Amino acid sequence: MPELPAAFPPPEKDGRPDILFIAGEHSGDELSAGVISKLLAKNPELKIAAFGGNDMRDAGAQLLFNMTTFSAVGLIEVVSNISFYKKLFSRILSWIREHRPRAICFTDFPGMNLRLAKALKKEGISCKGGGDVFLFHYVSPQIWAWKSHRRFEMEKVLDSLGVLFPFELKCYEDTKLDVHFVGDPFAEPEHVLPVKYDADAPVLLLPGSRPKPVARIFPILLGAWKKFRATHPTQRAIVLHPGEPVLGILKNLMSADPEAAAGIELVPVDSVAETQQPASAVLMSSGTMSRTCSLAGIPGAILYSANPLTWAIGRRLVGDKVRYLGMANILLDRDVYPEFLQKDATPENLAARLSACFDDPKILETMMRDRDELLALLRPRAGTPDAAEWILSKLKVWQSGR
Numbered sequence: 570m571p572e573l574p575a576a577f578p579p580p581e582k583d584g585r586p587d588i589l590f591i592a593g594e595h596s597g598d599e600l601s602a603g604v605i606s607k608l609l610a611k612n613p614e615l616k617i618a619a620f621g622g623n624d625m626r627d628a629g630a631q632l633l634f635n636m637t638t639f640s641a642v643g644l645i646e647v648v649s650n651i652s653f654y655k656k657l658f659s660r661i662l663s664w665i666r667e668h669r670p671r672a673i674c675f676t677d678f679p680g681m682n683l684r685l686a687k688a689l690k691k692e693g694i695s696c697k698g699g700g701d702v703f704l705f706h707y708v709s710p711q712i713w714a715w716k717s718h719r720r721f722e723m724e725k726v727l728d729s730l731g732v733l734f735p736f737e738l739k740c741y742e743d744t745k746l747d748v749h750f751v752g753d754p755f756a757e758p759e760h761v762l763p764v765k766y767d768a769d770a771p772v773l774l775l776p777g778s779r780p781k782p783v784a785r786i787f788p789i790l791l792g793a794w795k796k797f798r799a800t801h802p803t804q805r806a807i808v809l810h811p812g813e814p815v816l817g818i819l820k821n822l823m824s825a826d827p828e829a830a831a832g833i834e835l836v837p838v839d840s841v842a843e844t845q846q847p848a849s850a851v852l853m854s855s856g857t858m859s860r861t862c863s864l865a866g867i868p869g870a871i872l873y874s875a876n877p878l879t880w881a882i883g884r885r886l887v888g889d890k891v892r893y894l895g896m897a898n899i900l901l902d903r904d905v906y907p908e909f910l911q912k913d914a915t916p917e918n919l920a921a922r923l924s925a926c927f928d929d930p931k932i933l934e935t936m937m938r939d940r941d942e943l944l945a946l947l948r949p950r951a952g953t954p955d956a957a958e959w960i961l962s963k964l965k966v967w968q969s970g971r
Contacts, residue, residue, distance in 0.1 A: 589670035590619040593678035596857035598622030607957035672703040679710040686726040751956040752949030770847035771805040777854040792916030795829040850926040855894040863897035866940035870922040872914040
């Protein structure tokens with residue numbers, strides 16, 4: 570974990586920040602950046618600060634601390650770094666207490682963000698606590714999979730929630746929380762996906778963005794690539810990475826098995842944000858990139874390998890509520906991407922699936938139909954506000970009523 574500064578910097582502009590964004594992962598950073606760009610296009614005078622990542626900084630927010638280089642997932646990973654997260658929580662809360670942004674937009678990352686919302690209510694800072702700081706939450710926690718009781722906690726501390734997927738509206742029907750479907754920005758016609766399908770392009774290998782999961786998943790991908798390349802020797806592969814410390818892990822694993830690493834190129838994900846990395850197929854860990862690849866129509870498979878205790882606890886909590894891990898599979902309720910999880914995540918299984926993506930034309934035909942169905946499902950309906958319009962309209966109503 571990185572060293573925390575004794576205090577985070579004050580706002581660059583005079584007066585209270587208009588909006589503070591808080592996102593703890595690369596996916597949340599990317600989603601927030603899109604909203605920030607639209608907000609500033611509509612109102613360039615807005616003062617926006619962020620605990621997030623470089624995407625939000627590049628979109629025009631003042632980046633107070635980069636949260637995307639250390640995010641942990643899973644019980645074991647979080648518990649092992651609990652002292653760091655306690656300090657981070659305390660210092661973010663102190664910054665909010667001192668500088669009092671007019672609104673906060675929590676983007677995903679509910680483990681920390683909902684705790685912050687509770688603390689802000691308890692201290693009388695947020696609207697629900699009698700204060701004057703309006704609390705947004707952008708991206709619903711996966712309450713349809715586990716911790717469904719969270720919706721009642723959210724009702725008590727949040728002022729408005731924007732969800733990406735239309736089915737999530739029903740999850741909150743038994744609450745009084747103000748919930749809006751704002752669409753998935755990755756599905757918007759004007760959005761440039763970081764990847765695109767090209768039959769003659771390299772294969773994408775995507776082990777994720779968090780160091781510990783990458784250290785477990787990338788060796789499986791290397792093994793699968795080695796087996797696949799035995800029958801497809803001219804194929805090349807691209808590994809998209811977020812930079813250090815993940816880059817160091819990838820290099821160490823590749824140097825330990827040069828034969829498995831043959832034909833693989835490491836490419837920073839930031840470098841393909843606007844140029845679109847072409848890919849003929851993909852093997853990836855579950856996460857935001859699985860949704861992105863499905864919207865680009867790239868065939869492939871999902872794998873995941875978690876700490877066994879984390880996995881066992883997670884499966885017990887989820888039970889039979891959700892059949893799939895990948896979001897495209899969940900949204901369409903079918904195998905858009907076959908999932909190879911835990912013991913099924915073997916080099917043999919993944920190499921066989923990758924070979925089929927090249928040898929069976931029906932797989933690509935099905936993938937393209939799935940892509941079109943997902944795009945239609947995830948785009949906002951006519952007259953439905955997107956995330957930036959949702960935030961601005963709520964702020965206008967809140968401020969006019971004060």
